Structure formats: C-alpha cells, structure tokens
Amino acid sequence: MTDDRSLRIKAGQALARMVATAAGRAALREAGHRDGHPIFVSLASDTLGDIMNRVMVDDPPALVAVYDNTQLRFVLFSRGAGGDIGDGHEVHADSTIAMVLDYMATSQRQTLEFALTNWTGGQLKTIEPPVFA
C-alpha cells in the first residue's frame, strides 16, 4: 500500500465515520458542504493546480478534505474576485495545500483570496477540524 493510497483510504474512512454521526454531519455543513455535493479527498502534498483540475470551476464551492495522517482538515475552495494576497506571500498553481494551510494558520487568516494563471481566482477558507481523526 502506498503512503498516498493509505492516506486517501484513511481520509475516506474518517469521512464515512463522520457522516454517520450528527456532530460529523453538522461539522460538514459548517464546513460548507451541501447535500449531494462532492467532497474531494486531497493530500497535503497536492497543489492548488491539482485541485483545480478536479473541481469544475463553475461548480464551487468545493469542499476539499485533507488528511495529514493525524486529522482531517477541510478547505472550502470557491471562486472569488482574485487578487494579491499581500503580506509578501504568494500562492500559485504549484503551491501545495500544506503550504497554504500553514500560511493561513501562521497569519491567522481564515480566508484567502488569490489569483492564478488561467483561472479567474478563488477563495480558500480553512475550517476548524472536527474531532474525527
């Protein structure tokens, strides 16, 4: 079993456990999930470009579940106005989810608007992870 596959499986199992509990379903709703919309399992090493290739730009917000071997974290990935994120930081299609999450955690930003080449921009919003590991 590859590490990537193992992480995806663990994320899938954690999500399946979550949706069977009222607290888990509430956490997903709070994270932006709407009934019937897909939840995209991602790895922390995936890039924004990887995610953009999986998510239809006219179908956001997309809830991306990231599993880092200790816990699930959720990123709501949606279209936005785009723009410079400032603070001397830059995100681009090669930025990994881990980098973005770290930046948002250290800068205490809950949302991040960004612009990417060949895409009209978007907004990332991190969600407080629920207790499910």
Add this chain to the structure above:
Amino acid sequence: MGKITGRSSERRLVDMSSEPDGPVPSFYTPPPLEICDEEPSYPIELTDSDRLHIRMRLYGGKVVEFAIMQMTRRRGQWHEVFRVDCCHGWIHSHRFTQGGEEKTIRITEIPRANDHEAWDVIGAGYDKAHEQIIENWEAHLEHWRTT
C-alpha cells in the same frame, strides 16, 4: 483535464425513497421518509476516477437505512463496482462486473420485531461496510476491470 464530467450520466443510484404498497412486508422496512430527520447524500471523491457515494436515511439520530457505493469512472461514465445496502430485510453486498453482471451476498439479517434492535444492527453494518469497502477498494476495482 480530469474534470468531473460524468455526473449526469451516472447510473441510477439506489432509490431509498420508495415504500412498498399493499400488505405489511414480512421483513424490516425503515421508517417512511416523511417522518425521518433527513436523507443526506455524500459523494466522496477519493481520486479522479474513484468515488464512494454514501446515502443514508436517519431517524431519531440513527441510521435506519443506508447504501454505500464504490464507483469508478471510465470514458466519462461512472460505473458501480461494489455496493453494500440494506434492502428487503438484509444487509447485502453487491459485486458488479464490467460486463454488467451482479453477484449479491446476504451479510446480516435485520431483525424486524424491534426497531431499536434493527437500527443497532444497521448502524453496526454501516460501520463494517464502509471499512470493508474502502479497505478492499482496489480488489473490487480489479475484479470489476477483469470480468
């Protein structure tokens, strides 16, 4: 490239909304949808071409019916590879082949005398089912590909 394009052509998912007409069935049936809390649906995209689709009916905070489907995408179409559900009084597994055949195995009978006992069996069955499907995801897929 890699975009989700096949949703509209996805094979029809398990319909948990229909209730049998006529006499009371001799097997467990879930509470009718109109008195249930909700019937949420969660497509979980594990990879570009592999999806779990979870549907469940909830009553009093308990899972009273569920279906977990493993699906794969080939040439823009989603195909069902494996499913565990609880229709006709049993928790069943359904293994599909690319050729369109289906093998059904009964896993656990759902008791019908006592709803709470039935819901406990269904809840435990759900936990076992999602663990089994995800752990054996690649084996199911390989079986589907080669048959």
